[in-house]
Amino acid sequence: MKFSKIPAATITRLSIYSRCLETLAQEGVKIIASDKLAQKCGINPAQIRKDLAYFGEFGIRGVGYFVKELLFEIKRILGLNKAWKMALVGIGNLGSALLAHQNFVRQGYEFAAVFDVDPAKVGRRLPSGQVIHHLDEMDQVLQGSDIEMGVIATPASQAQAVAQRLIAAGVKAILNFAPTQLQVPEGIAVENVDFTVKLDNLAYHLTMAEG
Amino acid sequence: MKFSKIPAATITRLSIYSRCLETLAQEGVKIIASDKLAQKCGINPAQIRKDLAYFGEFGIRGVGYFVKELLFEIKRILGLNKAWKMALVGIGNLGSALLAHQNFVRQGYEFAAVFDVDPAKVGRRLPSGQVIHHLDEMDQVLQGSDIEMGVIATPASQAQAVAQRLIAAGVKAILNFAPTQLQVPEGIAVENVDFTVKLDNLAYHLTMAEG
DNA sequence: TGGTGTGAACAACTTCACAGCG
DNA sequence: CGCTGTGAAGTTGTTCACACCA
Numbered sequence: 414m415k416f417s418k419i420p421a422a423t424i425t426r427l428s429i430y431s432r433c434l435e436t437l438a439q440e441g442v443k444i445i446a447s448d449k450l451a452q453k454c455g456i457n458p459a460q461i462r463k464d465l466a467y468f469g470e471f472g473i474r475g476v477g478y479f480v481k482e483l484l485f486e487i488k489r490i491l492g493l494n495k496a497w498k499m500a501l502v503g504i505g506n507l508g509s510a511l512l513a514h515q516n517f518v519r520q521g522y523e524f525a526a527v528f529d530v531d532p533a534k535v536g537r538r539l540p541s542g543q544v545i546h547h548l549d550e551m552d553q554v555l556q557g558s559d560i561e562m563g564v565i566a567t568p569a570s571q572a573q574a575v576a577q578r579l580i581a582a583g584v585k586a587i588l589n590f591a592p593t594q595l596q597v598p599e600g601i602a603v604e605n606v607d608f609t610v611k612l613d614n615l616a617y618h619l620t621m622a623e624g
Numbered sequence: 625m626k627f628s629k630i631p632a633a634t635i636t637r638l639s640i641y642s643r644c645l646e647t648l649a650q651e652g653v654k655i656i657a658s659d660k661l662a663q664k665c666g667i668n669p670a671q672i673r674k675d676l677a678y679f680g681e682f683g684i685r686g687v688g689y690f691v692k693e694l695l696f697e698i699k700r701i702l703g704l705n706k707a708w709k710m711a712l713v714g715i716g717n718l719g720s721a722l723l724a725h726q727n728f729v730r731q732g733y734e735f736a737a738v739f740d741v742d743p744a745k746v747g748r749r750l751p752s753g754q755v756i757h758h759l760d761e762m763d764q765v766l767q768g769s770d771i772e773m774g775v776i777a778t779p780a781s782q783a784q785a786v787a788q789r790l791i792a793a794g795v796k797a798i799l800n801f802a803p804t805q806l807q808v809p810e811g812i813a814v815e816n817v818d819f820t821v822k823l824d825n826l827a828y829h830l831t832m833a834e835g
Numbered sequence: 836t837g838g839t840g841t842g843a844a845c846a847a848c849t850t851c852a853c854a855g856c857g
Numbered sequence: 858c859g860c861t862g863t864g865a866a867g868t869t870g871t872t873c874a875c876a877c878c879a
Contacts, residue, residue, distance in 0.1 A: 420869075420871095421825075422871095423870090424825050424828050427828075428820070429821065431824070432803060433805070446837090446838060447839075453805070454805050455805050455807070459871075460871065462838090462840060462841085463840085463872090465839095465840090466840055472838075472839050472840080473878090473879060474837080474838055474840080475837045475878075476838070476839085477838065478839090490828070491828045491831070492827040492830065492831030493824065493827060497823070497827055497830075506724040510717040510720065510721035514819075516803060517819075517820070520820055520823070522820075522823055561830055562826055562827075562830070585830055586827075586829060586830050588822055592643060593643070594640065594665050594666050600833070602826050602829040604822040607817075608722075608727070608799070609728070609733075610640065611815040611816075612708070612728070612733055612773070612815075613635070613638070613639035613642070613704065613731075614636060614639070615798075615799060615815055616702055616708055616797075617635050617638075617701070618797060619708075619796055620703030622811070629847095631847075631848060631849095633847095633848075633849095657860060658860075668849070668850065669860095670849080671850075673860090673861060673862060674848095674849080674850090674862085674863080677862055677863070681862070683860075684856090684860085684861075685855075685856045685857050685859075685860055685861045685862080686856075686858070687859080687860070688859095688860070688861085689861090
């Protein structure tokens with residue numbers, strides 16, 4: 414297909430397809446049609462075909478898609494055929510939970526450096542092996558490392574300052590768990606993970622439903 | 625304004641406005657214009673005015689919006705003028721972090737009941753006061769309670785089964801932290817909080833940027 | 836035959852631009 | 858005068874419908 418701008422939503426869906434395909438591969442499914450996959454993902458089949466068509470022709474007419482092959486292609490498109498190293502800032506409840514979360518590792522994401530400001534924490538070695546650095550050491554720790562992503566798990570009040578430090582240290586992409594809108598320069602990618610916004614959405618729906 | 629369908633994105637933004645306004649109120653700001661608020665939120669000013677216009681006329685022409693008044697109105701619209709009780713399923717790393725997270729309480733969300741299947745956990749009392757129930761007790765625990773939301777913090781493999789139990793027990797809205805697309809009947813609201821999808825987005829952006 | 840790939844129709848959301856009011 | 862509220866224009870994303878090919 415000729416080159417065109419790719420919707421952000423398409424990338425999010427590719428990630429979802431990838432997960433569905435992984436499950437299917439585990440179940441031993443070899444081939445799947447867009448209708449079936451659509452059902453699994455809760456997405457329109459034409460949408461799936463269009464999303465894939467942005468990047469090439471991966472299917473066989475009259476048949477469907479080879480599960481393993483499609484999975485491989487999607488991972489390649491998303492850039493998951495390499496390991497991504499991340500810096501984690503904020504080793505509170507959430508930060509610790511993220512470190513313990515095994516889904517990251519499985520997908521090729523790794524917390525290669527961790528930071529906090531609490532003197533009681535700095536210097537300690539985590540069960541996962543990393544030593545907690547002080548925030549002020551960030552530049553030198555990230556220097557020469559191939560850490561390209563930062564994860565912010567601090568209180569909202571500190572998130573903006575931490576973002577600036579990460580960016581100054583050369584990080585180009587930030588996953589932000591703090592409930593704030595970060596202000597970042599052009600070219601820096603930010604994704605927010607925002608429980609409270611999601612809860613507010615649910616509250617609104619319930620309120621509407623109840624009248 | 626006449627009645628019309630309200631974009632889902634509008635509700636998400638209302639939640640963001642609400643947070644910005646809270647900060648502004650704390651800083652002692654009394655009045656704010658859509659341009660200023662837009663700057664704070666990283667959103668187009670016309671978008672803000674349009675979002676608000678779905679629900680009424682809250683501003684003063686030539687002046688702006690009264691911060692406290694607008695905050696109150698937005699919270700009323702979202703349904704945050706009441707306390708919401710939630711059931712939490714899955715007391716692993718993530719579940720524990722959520723329980724310890726104080727942002728929920730501040731916003732009027734409360735974990736009124738918690739569940740797990742691990743015999744080592746069931747029966748224990750948490751620091752936050754709740755006793756961990758077995759998943760099988762859900763019906764009777766939720767019976768007669770005013771718990772309307774469920775939060776799933778289990779492994780992906782169990783999420784669908786847990787969702788069905790929550791729905792059977794009368795829950796109408798689900799916040800899903802497990803990396804799966806839940807299949808739910810019409811009328812049940814689901815919001816997904818999905819780190820790995822967000823990370824995949826960042827990976828894609830970095831991959832594109834690097835070429 | 837059956838399911839992909841895709842132009843064209845459609846729907847939704849966002850931004851503009853300005854009338855109108857405080 | 859300045860900023861809101863809003864119709865109209867513009868943009869973006871989704872779904873349809875079918876030609877086309879394995």
